[in-house]
Amino acid sequence: MGARALEGKTALVTGGSRGIGRAIAQRLARDGAAVAVAYARNEAAAEEVVERIRKDGGRAFALRAELGRHGDAARLWAAFDAHAGEYAPGGAVDIIVNNAGIGRSPDLSSLTEDDFDEVFAVNVRAPFFIVQQGLKRLRDGGRIINISSGAARIALPEIMAYGSTKGALDTFTLNLAKELGPRGITANSVAPGIIDTDVNAGWLRGNPQAEAQAAALSALGRIGRTEDVADIVAFLASDDARWVTGQVIDATGGSGL
Numbered sequence: 491m492g493a494r495a496l497e498g499k500t501a502l503v504t505g506g507s508r509g510i511g512r513a514i515a516q517r518l519a520r521d522g523a524a525v526a527v528a529y530a531r532n533e534a535a536a537e538e539v540v541e542r543i544r545k546d547g548g549r550a551f552a553l554r555a556e557l558g559r560h561g562d563a564a565r566l567w568a569a570f571d572a573h574a575g576e577y578a579p580g581g582a583v584d585i586i587v588n589n590a591g592i593g594r595s596p597d598l599s600s601l602t603e604d605d606f607d608e609v610f611a612v613n614v615r616a617p618f619f620i621v622q623q624g625l626k627r628l629r630d631g632g633r634i635i636n637i638s639s640g641a642a643r644i645a646l647p648e649i650m651a652y653g654s655t656k657g658a659l660d661t662f663t664l665n666l667a668k669e670l671g672p673r674g675i676t677a678n679s680v681a682p683g684i685i686d687t688d689v690n691a692g693w694l695r696g697n698p699q700a701e702a703q704a705a706a707l708s709a710l711g712r713i714g715r716t717e718d719v720a721d722i723v724a725f726l727a728s729d730d731a732r733w734v735t736g737q738v739i740d741a742t743g744g745s746g747l
């Protein structure tokens with residue numbers, strides 16, 4: 491892949507301010523894309539990512555768009571238009587990365603209807619309507635990349651509502667690939683295993699026993715890094731992946747084989 495595989499492209503990364511999304515935003519910018527770094531509340535983290543990208547010679551801007559409430563997709567695209575300026579002439583976009591997600595859910599016995607609605611609203615409904623309302627802007631030949639989870643493939647009953655959202659997201663991906671193929675747009679999911687991000691900090695970081703157990707889940711014997719996922723997303727976003735669509739790319743380091 492060329493060093494500037496995404497020169498001239500514009501990308502939107504939801505949840506681009508921290509964790510996996512941050513690594514994706516930085517990697518796509520390094521490959522030449524102008525990147526919209528969408529976040530929910532933590533403006534400082536988003537501005538830090540934008541600043542880092544700019545310092546490294548890339549192009550990026552931040553936009554606040556909290557997902558999970560009706561009207562969220564419309565508000566996101568309105569914020570995109572308000573901030574994009576020269577980064578997205580005509581409001582057009584080439585790459586949509588649906589990364590923002592709620593990473594946990596209570597087990598079946600304690601799950602409430604509100605918990606269920608919340609995790610589905612952020613992890614499934616928001617990507618649906620971001621894509622629906624983004625289709626007019628998404629250029630032919632564009633890319634949709636949904637960040638799924640190994641939890642859609644591996645039974646983890648303690649977080650089954652979360653896993654179910656990612657199963658739904660993968661089915662969405664599959665249908666998008668069929669629907670948008672005639673426009674040369676590809677749609678793929680990337681399914682990480684355990685990655686060292688804030689969502690796992692409480693039980694993972696600084697706990698050698700938990701770290702060893704998490705590492706042992708992967709055939710490769712370590713915990714995933716955000717860059718492990720970002721590099722796959724960069725491939726899918728590039729022209730090298732033009733013949734890959736409707737797939738779930740496993741990014742678990744061979745967990746649950």
Ligand SMILES: NC(=O)c1ccc[n+]([C@@H]2O[C@H](COP(=O)([O-])OP(=O)(O)OC[C@H]3O[C@@H](n4cnc5c(N)ncnc54)[C@H](OP(=O)(O)O)[C@@H]3O)[C@@H](O)[C@H]2O)c1
Nearest residue numbers: 505507508509510529530531532557590591639684685687
């Ligand atoms: N970490 C893992 O082990 C793992 C494994 C498999 C799949 N995944 C998936 O990977 C994706 C990213 O996970 P992560 O661990 O990188 O997350 P993270 O470290 O918790 O990062 C969260 C990012 O998403 C944004 N965000 C959170 N809730 C949001 C909402 N309601 N609306 C809009 N933005 C929101 C945050 O913005 P603020 O900073 O403003 O809050 C932040 O930019 C998720 O879809 C997750 O399910 C993660």
